[in-house]
Structure formats: structure tokens, C-alpha cells
Amino acid sequence: MKAVLATLLPGLHVVALAVLALAAGWYANRVARLRSLGGTWPLTRTLLFAGALTVIALGSVPVLPGFADRAVQDLALFLVAPPLLVLSGPLSLGLEAGGKGAGLARRAVTGRVAAVVMHPVSEWVIYGTALLGLYFTPEYRLGAAHPDLRLLIDLELVAVGWLFAWPLAGPDPKPRQLAIGWRIVTVLLGTVYFSVLGLAMQSQHRPIAPGVTVRAMHAGGGYLWSSAELLTIAATVGLVWQWLFVDLDRARRADRSNAAEDAAQLAIWRAVRREAGLADVRARESVIARSRPAGTGRSEEAFGSARAAPRRPAGPQTPSLPSGEGAPGPTAPPGPR
Numbered sequence: 322m323k324a325v326l327a328t329l330l331p332g333l334h335v336v337a338l339a340v341l342a343l344a345a346g347w348y349a350n351r352v353a354r355l356r357s358l359g360g361t362w363p364l365t366r367t368l369l370f371a372g373a374l375t376v377i378a379l380g381s382v383p384v385l386p387g388f389a390d391r392a393v394q395d396l397a398l399f400l401v402a403p404p405l406l407v408l409s410g411p412l413s414l415g416l417e418a419g420g421k422g423a424g425l426a427r428r429a430v431t432g433r434v435a436a437v438v439m440h441p442v443s444e445w446v447i448y449g450t451a452l453l454g455l456y457f458t459p460e461y462r463l464g465a466a467h468p469d470l471r472l473l474i475d476l477e478l479v480a481v482g483w484l485f486a487w488p489l490a491g492p493d494p495k496p497r498q499l500a501i502g503w504r505i506v507t508v509l510l511g512t513v514y515f516s517v518l519g520l521a522m523q524s525q526h527r528p529i530a531p532g533v534t535v536r537a538m539h540a541g542g543g544y545l546w547s548s549a550e551l552l553t554i555a556a557t558v559g560l561v562w563q564w565l566f567v568d569l570d571r572a573r574r575a576d577r578s579n580a581a582e583d584a585a586q587l588a589i590w591r592a593v594r595r596e597a598g599l600a601d602v603r604a605r606e607s608v609i610a611r612s613r614p615a616g617t618g619r620s621e622e623a624f625g626s627a628r629a630a631p632r633r634p635a636g637p638q639t640p641s642l643p644s645g646e647g648a649p650g651p652t653a654p655p656g657p658r
Contacts (some may be wrong), residue, residue, distance in 0.1 A: 336472065337378070337381050337472055337475075341374050341377065341378055344374060345370075345371070345374055348367070348370050348409075348411060348414065351411075351414045351415055351418040352367060352414065352418075354418045354419075354420070355414065355417055355418040358418070358419070360417060360418075362414060362417075366408065366409045366410050366414075366492075367409070369405050369406075369408045369409040370405070370406065370409035370411065372405050373402045373403075373405035373406045373409060376397050376398070376401050376402040376405065377398065377402050377475075377479060379394070379397070380394045380395070380397040380398040380401075380402065380475065381394075381398075381472065381475050382394070387537055388533045388534070388537035388538060388540075388541045389537055389540040389541040389544050391541070392541035392542075392544050392545050393544055393545075393548065395455065395478060395545075396544070396545055396548050396549065396552075398475055398478040398479050398482070399452065399478045399479075399481070399482045400482060400548075400549065400552045401552070402479055402482065403479060403482030403483040403485065403486045404482075404486045404490065404556070406479075406483055406486075407483060407486045407487055407489075407490055407491035407493065408490060408491050409491075410491055410492040410493055411493070412426065412430065412493040412494065413492045413493050413494070416494070427494060430493070430494055430495070430496065431494055431495070431496050432496070433496075435496045436496035436497060438484070439484070439487060439488050439495065439496055439497070441488075441499070441503070441507055444484065444485050444488070444507070445507075445510060445511070447481055447484065447485075448481060448485045448511060448514065449514045451477060451478065451481040452481075452514050452515070452518060453514060453517070453518060455474065455478075456518065456522065456529060457521070457529075460474060461474075461529055461530055462529065462530040462531070465530045465531070465532070465533075466531075485511065488504075488507075489504045489507060489508065489556075489560070490504075490559070490560070490563070501560060501561075501563065501564040502564075504560050505557055505560050505561070505564075508553055508556050508557055508560065509553065509557065511553070512549055512550060512553045515545055515546055515549035515550070516546060516549075518542065518545055518546070519542040519543060519545050519546025519547075519549075520542070520546075521542070522538050522539065522541060522542025522545070523538075523539045523542040523543060525538050525539075525542075
């Protein structure tokens with residue numbers, strides 16, 4: 322363990338260590354602030370950010386021997402660390418946690434300048450220029466001779482890779498949303514640069530920097546080519562999986578929306594049918610009432626009042642007398658015959 326630390330620590334510049342420590346501290350502070358405000362932040366994104374910082378730290382170690390090892394480190398800084406940063410969502414975390422500059426940052430990443438820089442054509446040009454320019458210009462030779470300049474080159478690789486991966490995945494806001502199909506096409510076209518780079522390096526007969534052999538260049542070109550192809554396949558599988566997940570989620574939302582709309586339409590249809598039934602009953606009652614002959618029956622109100630009138634209690638009946646006659650007197654006994 323001591324030997325590993327003795328190998329790694331001298332290769333990491335103080336500035337690089339300070340930048341990585343500040344980035345980790347900022348991320349932890351934003352997560353704590355978001356939770357204090359009642360929000361939540363997925364643990365997986367925090368782990369992805371920690372993994373990205375680890376890859377950047379290991380990719381910045383300049384003491385690993387051989388050009389092929391350095392090429393693998395460049396590939397990690399260019400193709401591994403940026404997707405991890407994008408998936409960790411640092412910008413979304415900063416915007417959700419709030420604070421000074423949140424609104425300005427949102428306007429900056431969704432403005433016209435960002436839309437031009439993150440256009441697929443602009444990204445392909447920047448991506449290819451950074452990758453091919455590293456090995457086919459004096460940039461690599463100057464970085465090998467000056468460690469401080471090499472740190473800036475590493476920062477350039479991470480920044481360009483992050484810019485390329487930003488519109489393809491992650492929760493951070495974007496100036497435009499690319500369809501999943503265009504994202505897959507963008508990733509596949511990005512491998513063209515690595516194919517050209519690998520073929521060019523394997524066909525070189527002169528070293529690109531002092532201390533680099535032609536054999537090491539051929540091995541490094543093969544590593545870059547094969548590793549980039551594997552990472553591209555992994556990224557394509559991830560995008561296809563995201564495509565399926567997005568389609569499934571969209572189908573579920575559509576089903577829920579259709580179910581709610583069907584329920585609302587069914588309720589409206591039932592209400593209309595109920596009103597139509599009541600109107601039909603009223604119409605029939607009106608027709609029946611108009612069809613009765615005058616004086617042949619009493620109305621429903623009369624029948625109702627007759628049913629509601631109290632009846633007299635039953636008792637001895639007194640015969641009625643003709644009009645004008647008084648009450649009968651006592652009856653005389655019959656005389657003798």
C-alpha cells in the first residue's frame with residue numbers, strides 16, 4: 322500500500338488535488354443543503370460523482386510507464402469520467418439546492434450560446450479536434466515535457482468529453498432535447514475519430530514525442546481503438562435501454578391519461594342519459610295529463626287530497642228525513658178492533 326501511495330501521490334499535482342477536493346466538498350455541501358430544505362438526492366448520483374473524481378485522479382497520474390498506459394489514461398479522462406459526471410447531475414443539484422447564481426447558471430446552460438456549442442455538429446468538430454490534435458500536434462510532446470501543461474491537457478479532455486456527453490444523458494438541463502435515435506447516432510459517429518486515430522497511430526513510423534517508441538505507439542493505437550469500441554458498445558446499449566424505458570414510461574402515462582379521459586367521458590354520458598330519461602318521463606306525464614277529457618276525472622292533486630282526508634268513525638246511522646218534516650213523535654198504542 323505504501324508503494325502504491327508513493328507512486329500515486331507524487332504524480333498528482335497540488336492544484337489537481339485542490340480542485341478535486343473542492344469539487345467533492347461542493348457536491349457534499351449541496352447535497353446537505355438540499356436535504357435541509359426537505360429535498361432528496363439519490364445516493365447513486367453521489368456515488369457516480371465520487372467515481373468520476375476517482376477516475377480523474379487516476380487518469381492524471383503521469384508516472385505510469387509507457388505510451389500505451391498514458392493512452393489508456395487519456396481514454397479514461399475522455400470517455401469514462403465525463404459520462405460519470407453527467408450522470409451524477411452536478412448542475413441539477415446546484416439548481417435544486419438554490420443559492421446565489423442558480424438562476425444565472427440556468428439561463429447560461431439553456432441560452433443561445435449553449436445551444437450553438439451543444440449542437441451535434443459543433444460537438445463533433447470540438448470532439449474530433451481535441452482528440453486528434455492531442456496526438457498529431459505538438460500538444461502531446463509539450464505535455465510530456467511540462468507536467469503543469471499536462472494538467473491543463475487533462476482538464477481539456479475532461480471538459481470536451483463532458484461537453485460531448487451532456488446532451489446525450491443525465492438529469493442536467495439542456496438547451497435542446499435530442500431524441501434517443503439521434504443520441505445513438507451521435508455516439509456511433511464519435512467512434513469514427515478513434516478508428517481514424519488508431520489506424521493512423523498504427524501506421525506511424527516515427528515517434529510523436531521523445532521517449533516514445535514506434536512499437537509503443539502501435540500498441541497505444543490498438544488500445545485506444547479497441548477500448549473506444551467497447552465503451553461505445555456499452556454506451557449504445559445504455560441508450561437503447563433508456564429508449565425502451567422511456568417508451569415504457571410514456572406508454573404507462575398514456576394509459577393513465579386515457580383511463581382518466583375514458584372515466585370522465587363515461588361520467589358525462591351517464592349524466593346525459595339520466596337527464597334524457599328524466600325529460601322523457603316528464604314528457605310522458607305531460608302527454609297523459611293533456612289527453613284526459615275535461616270533467617271525467619280528478620287531478621292527481623284531488624286524488625291526493627282525498628286520500629289524505631280523515632275518515633269519520635263508524636257508528637249508528639240515523640235515517641235521514643224528508644225535507645220539511647219534523648222529528649217523529651211518540652207512537653200511539655193500537656186500539657181494539
